[in-house]
Amino acid sequence: MHHFIYKDNELYCESVAIADIAKAVGTPFYLYSSATLAHHFNTFDKSFAELSHLTCFAVKSCSNLAILRLFSTLGGGADIVSGGELYRSLKAGIDPRRIVYSGVGKTEEELRYGLVSGILMFNVESEQELEKLQQVAQEQDLVAPVSFRVNPDVDPKTHAYISTGLAKNKFGIPIEQAEKVYLRAKEMSHIKILGVSCHIGSQLTEISPFTETLHKVKQFVSRLETHGISIEYLDLGGGLGVRYQDEKPPHPQEYARALKEEMEGLRCTLILEPGRVIVSNAGILVSQVLYTKRTGSKNFIIVDAAMNDLARPSLYDAHHDILPVIRQSGQAVNEDLEIADVVGPICESGDFLAKDRELPILGQGDLMAVMSSGAYGFTMSSNYNSRPRAAEVLVKDDQFYVIRERENYETLIRDENIPDFLE
Ligand code: LLP
DSSP states (O other): OSEEEEEEEEEEEEEEEHHHHHHHHOEEEEEEEEEHHHHHHHHHHHHTTOOOOEEEEEGGGGOOOHHHHHHTTTEEEEEEEHHHHHHHHHHHHHHHGGGGEEESSHHHHHHHHHHTTTTSSSEEHHHHHHHHHHHHHHHHOEEEEEEEEEOOOOOOOOGGBOOOOOOTSSSEEHHHHHHHHHHHHHHHEEEEEHHHHEEOBBBBOOHHHHHHHHHHHHHHHHHHHHHTOOOOOOOOOOOOOOSSSSSSOOHHHHHHHHHEEEEEOOOOOEEEEEHHHGGGGGGGEEEEEEEEESSSSOEEEEESOOOTTTTHHHHOOOOEEEEEEEETTTSSSSSSSEEEEEOSSSTTTTEEEEEEEEEEEEOOEEEEEOOOOOSSSGGGGOOOGGGGOOOOEEEEEEEEEEEEOOHHHHHHHHHHHOGGGGG
């Protein structure tokens, strides 16, 4: 369910005509619907209402302050993977006691920042990280709350780049070696064991890898109990998929039901780290056609958004639906369809938003929307080819708000210096 709908052949976000936003802020821009964001967050969170749980939104999927604030007003916490994400989350008003810190390579400085901020727990991913955390905690005279991210070696059946819970992936501690690490942590003066965590991958469209993981983790928790280690939090990570094209991912309620069954007999609080399922379909990328080139062998629609704005098609061959903002604009030749590549201005053949796609014929100046771009869209954007990053806009009812200004040439070079010897 989302709030990007046509009214009289014109695409709206809630009650705002997208063309009006384009006129005011220029293109390209990311556009989010606050009603959709809230709906998705609440649907997900309420699916777990019967369980003691905490929904920690995966900040990496969409990290704008305004959006984080929206989730915090709905009772959300945050799953972070860097000091920068911690900074954002705190600035957005997320309660540090609702923040979990994942990631294989936390620096000493980041560990300290998390610790003094009073986050709920660190999801520690190696024995060396544990040693470092103990040292930092001792220096600060604080006790570090930890869970260990275990790698259950479960196949999430998703794209290789975004699968994380297989033995060959860099993430977590192999589950069969983790017991030893827990026993080590138990002896440490400035470490408090709170939980067990895992995250097996992203864009999962089946439930069984989740339940298989939970099953393994449950057995592991019982083993820990025999050593007198009790587990308060069980963090299952994120990963629930969405529909980009013809996938049929389980509804959050179905996912929750399956987990509830598997949680039977466990007295832990469940932590969930959803990203994509909350924001993906709540955001789009709006772009304008610069030129069209119809070469006889190929049709190219050259637009002003590129792989630096949305990396997913180039990086994962990901499919994003493309819709015209005006279904029959003056410039669109007619209602016929054509097969075209939608490409950006970047100097690489890998710069495309869609390949060999059947689309309504688009002409110069037409606006188009790249759908389902709310997750891993803006957050993965870059300045490649010295392109200022796009603006981000949030709609609420009949109003829109620029929640991130478009970058400009000055911001592009703001942090660069020419050393004296070159002056
Ligand atoms: N928790 C941890 C520890 C994670 O590493 C991730 C995602 C999540 C939660 C959230 O997963 P989600 O619910 O969004 O699936 N850039 C890729 C996705 C990378 C996901 C990385 N980790 C893409 O655009 O598909």
